[in-house]
């Protein structure tokens with residue numbers, strides 16, 4: 001007997017046929033990506049291919065020139081300011097450079113969304129801050145320090161603790177391992193995995209770190225720079241599992257996976 005098909009799962013967050021153009025430069029061309037509830041999607045691709053623009057488009061920090069972005073099936077383009085602010089509170093962002101406020105203590109940095117959005121008093125917020133810091137493996141003794149007093153890896157973890165402050169349903173990571181040594185990179189990978197399992201969040205991880213993508217992702221999407229494509233070629237070169245990408249026959253995907261320059265240097269020297 002054939003089991004009845006379940007209802008199509010509505011993606012938690014999705015971009016459908018999205019194009020983003022700045023002036024004469026098309027950065028995203030007919031891109032469709034979707035993350036199912038609880039899924040971790042890695043978006044990979046070389047520098048400048050549009051990964052960060054895609055992340056920003058998903059939260060309407062960039063408006064698509066064409067196409068639709070939905071959150072739980074609802075298009076976000078028409079949401080008024082109050083609704084989009086409310087929606088962004090359901091998301092956590094882990095920025096590339098941690099984006100901490102230099103003049104504030106670590107405690108006030110992590111407490112910021114709690115005090116700003118939930119009007120929590122300092123004492124109440126600090127209790128949660130200590131919990132979030134412990135969750136990312138940082139002792140409460142860092143609370144009174146300033147960001148400049150911490151290592152890059154610690155700052156990244158503070159950025160994650162701040163993103164977790166609001167207990168978000170979706171986490172968006174922009175280059176979470178960039179600039180870290182291999183061990184600290186793997187600590188971040190472990191935290192991404194742990195956060196997924198403990199909190200059942202949906203995650204989108206933008207990265208050019210193949211090791212990280214393979215370790216944390218359920219599914220990997222690879223973007224290619226529009227300028228390097230023919231007019232009729234899709235910008236997404238690959239959409240599949242971490243195991244499948246290792247077997248992908250597309251030369252451009254294989255080159256990225258193996259980290260090979262190919263003809264790039266000669267090409268750059270010609271231009």
Ligand SMILES: Nc1ncnc2c1ncn2[C@@H]1O[C@H](COP(=O)(O)OP(=O)(O)OP(=O)(O)O)[C@@H](O)[C@H]1O
Nearest residue numbers: 022025027045046047048049050051052053054208
């Ligand atoms: N607001 C903007 N106005 C004009 N051009 C932009 C804007 N934001 C991004 N771009 C351009 O879009 C292209 C893609 O940028 P994006 O930051 O998305 O790349 P990326 O794939 O994330 O690269 P990296 O891995 O280096 O961070 C770049 O050429 C960039 O200059």
